[in-house]
Structures are given as structure tokens and as C-alpha cells.
Amino acid sequence: MSDQGPTAQLVEQCRTRLHEVLPELPRTIAGFRSALERLRGRPIRVVVGDPGDLALPTGLWLQLRHRDIVWVDRRTSPMHQVVIIGHEFGHMVCGHEPQPVDGKELTGPLPAFADQQLGLSAAHITAIMGRCSDLRSWLGRADCGSGEQEQEAEVTGRLIAEHLLAELGGGLADLLGEP
Template sequence: MRSERALRALCRKELRGLDLDLPLDAEQLCRRYGERRGRPINVMPYPLPSGMPNGVWLAAGDGDYFFCQSNTTPLHRNQIIVHEFGHLIAGHQMLGQLDATALLAPDPDDADAALARTCYSDEREWEAEMLASIIVGWAAEAGGAVDRTVDDEGLRRIQRLLGGHGGWM
């Protein structure tokens, strides 16, 4: 298991130069990271059945898909997406093959079977949650450091002056 220090270093390396706006928008994070690496990350809000995780990462041939619970608050959805992003940047791999139709199937037995083949170890869940917490925490600190009376364009100028978000990582 990687230390918190190693996870912070991984975040700095992977997020450097993405020129993200504040407040943090998880979908913008995914879009910019996907563009940089030449493989899109598609965020798919979906009313996932109860008893299932709130988010699932599916690596497909044409890109990555983050299925996230649509029946939740925007803040919670952002956290779910950033958690799945944490799995991705940590290099976690899903176990076995996942059939997206089984995941989203109305038959709970089919969905349970699909998820059973995609479980992460507790260590990987801890890493993904720590990465998400680091990213969200950095964004909150950066946002709190900027005077709230500055308009959106002024905020973007200040961010770019600081080197994108290199200054808040």
C-alpha cells in the first residue's frame, strides 16, 4: 500500500498542467485529463440500483466510463467521480471482465454478478478515497485562498498567474 506522501506525489504528477477552474468540477477534471492522455473519460450519471456502489469505473476499448449515481446531490456526485478518477490515476485494474449491460441491468442478480467480478481490495479502495480526498482538499484550500469578491474572470487570471493549479498542489 502506498503512503499518503506517495499518493500526494502521484496527484501532483498527474494533475500538473491541467489548468482546472475553481471550484473543482470533476467532469472538467476528467475531460482535461482524458484529452491530455488521448483517451476520453466519459462520466455517465445513472440511477444505480440500491445496494450497489455509488460509482463504477469501466475501461472499454474506446475510452473509460465512470458510472456514477445520478440520484444524489451534485457535491456527492463530484466526490464519486473523483473517487473513480483516483482508481484510474492509481493504475488500479478491474478484476475480470465487466459487461456494462449486466451492470445496468434491471435484474439485481445480474448486476450483483457483474460487480462481484469488479471488486477492488480494501487497499485499493483506501488509495482511491485518499486520492479523492487529496484532490478535493487541495481544490478547497485553493478556493479558500482566493478573495471571494473577485469575479470569475479575475479568478481565472489569478489561477493562471499562479501557473494554473501548480500553486495549489
């Protein structure tokens, strides 16, 4: 995306893809999660947690062998949490796959975070994370995923968030809650 934002063509491409993948857009995050679980054929767990002193991005999508985890920083506002979850779901809608990282073990506080909040070992987290620039120092990577993929996920996620926020009948807390 440029400094002026996404192009009209990109927004239309993302809107078209979203409606092709999910012809009837769900009204809640749980509804989107369920629809994406059916589409992907695997469970998706949404975790809202506090990273403590870790300099993590506000949201992560972790793809495991038999399930996906979307983690969101609980210190963000509820509205921002909707946007973050929409972004991570946007990656799934767009058919993106998390980028693998090299196999060296992580040190410091990240393995404890992975274990306590995500139920993952340091080996799991080492094998599946790598898209986010804030993790470069732990992961030894200089890149941060495809700029094009991040743009698509951002636009698709914002379309999802706009749809969900427009559906607010019971309030933001109902939107974030489970069915």
C-alpha cells in the first residue's frame, strides 16, 4: 500500500475474493471463525492475551499441523482487536501461508509466552513463526513476509472488520464473544 492507502483495484479484488470464499458473510467473529474452520478443514483458536514485556506485533497467525491459532494483544482496544482478528482471518481468506523460519531454538521470554498463552513449545514456535518484523531479532530473519500478502490481508481484514462493526446490534462485547 502506498502512503495514500490501497488502490481501488486492490480493494475491489479483495472484496471480490472475500465474497467468493464466503458468499454469506458471518455476523460475528465466532461466525467468521467457524466459516473459516469449515473452509480450511481444521480448528481455529482465537487467543486474546498479554505479551508482557515482549515486543510482539498486536496480532499473529500461527499455523500448526492440525489447527490454526490467532493471537491478539489484549492491551489493544476492543475495536482494534476486531481489526487485528480481521487481518489474520484476511490471510486465510486470501490463501496465504505463514512463512517458515530456520530451525534454531529461540531463547529469552518468547518460549515461555508460547508455552503459557498458546500451548506451544519453543520448537513449535521456531518452526511456524516468521512473518512479523518485530520477531526478526528472535528469528534471525531480515524479511517480513510478502508486502503484497500483507497488503491483501490488511485490506481484506478491514473489509471483514467493517462488515462486523456494521453488524453491531448488541455491542462490541457481543461481537468479540463466543456464540
